[in-house]
Amino acid sequence: MRLKLISCEIFYREMCAAVAGSVNQIDVEFLPKGLHDIGAEGMLERLQAAVDAVDASRYKAVLLGYALCGTGLVGLTARALPLVIPRAHDCITLFLGSKERYLEYFNSHPGVYFKTSGWIERGGGLTQLDQRAIRQQTGLGQSYEELAARYGEDNAAYLYEQLGNQARNYRQFTFVEMGVEPDERFERQTREEAAERGWKFEKVQGDISLIRRLLEGPWDEADFLVLAPGWRVKAAYDERIIQAEKAKA
Numbered sequence: 001m002r003l004k005l006i007s008c009e010i011f012y013r014e015m016c017a018a019v020a021g022s023v024n025q026i027d028v029e030f031l032p033k034g035l036h037d038i039g040a041e042g043m044l045e046r047l048q049a050a051v052d053a054v055d056a057s058r059y060k061a062v063l064l065g066y067a068l069c070g071t072g073l074v075g076l077t078a079r080a081l082p083l084v085i086p087r088a089h090d091c092i093t094l095f096l097g098s099k100e101r102y103l104e105y106f107n108s109h110p111g112v113y114f115k116t117s118g119w120i121e122r123g124g125g126l127t128q129l130d131q132r133a134i135r136q137q138t139g140l141g142q143s144y145e146e147l148a149a150r151y152g153e154d155n156a157a158y159l160y161e162q163l164g165n166q167a168r169n170y171r172q173f174t175f176v177e178m179g180v181e182p183d184e185r186f187e188r189q190t191r192e193e194a195a196e197r198g199w200k201f202e203k204v205q206g207d208i209s210l211i212r213r214l215l216e217g218p219w220d221e222a223d224f225l226v227l228a229p230g231w232r233v234k235a236a237y238d239e240r241i242i243q244a245e246k247a248k249a
Contacts, residue, residue, distance in 0.1 A: 007065025097207025
């Protein structure tokens with residue numbers, strides 16, 4: 001089966017390793033990590049342009065190496081081909097192998113900042129510490145106005161304040177070792193940066209299985225959204241993370 005993969009370059013080493021071992025024929029297009037930093041509207045525009053440029057006569061489906069990324073995927077529309085998207089708030093889910101493992105680790109390690117080879121080579125600083133990224137990690141992914149509409153103004157004010165406090169309380173680097181690193185340079189750099197900041201350091205073993213399943217299929221409903229042509233991504237504020245809605249004509 002011939003597939004087109006459009007992926008954030010954060011996954012460069014992991015995706016290349018998985019593509020090399022895939023039974024499918026996969027053509028890869030990497031987009032710059034900087035899409036995370038230009039806002040949801042700009043990110044959506046760039047991703048939609050990449051999806052729209054895929055030659056539907058050559059492929060069976062388009063695979064997306066992205067998570068919800070705040071609201072960066074909301075509104076992304078499948079055109080002539082199905083679009084396969086992992087159910088994930090952000091990229092760490094794909095590095096840890098499941099949204100359940102990520103949630104468990106995140107809840108038991110408040111104030112953690114994750115590092116991988118991709119974040120070090122292509123991340124360019126602690127951009128995960130901004131407000132948009134904090135909302136990604138908590139799964140809210142909403143503006144103050146959206147929080148107020150959903151939870152009321154008093155609750156919205158509290159939630160928004162707590163999100164801001166988290167940004168000031170980072171105190172640990174966790175390096176996720178994926179097994180694709182050429183040597184110990186990435187772990188060593190993370191240890192040194194943790195020491196300089198006076199932060200804790202921990203290394204955990206990553207899990208490339210979710211990435212491999214994205215490239216191999218079958219795409220089970222629990223972990224992937226398969227968007228049919230003519231449908232678009234909508235945020236789901238529950239365990240699904242993303243859902244499909246009919247695109248406007």
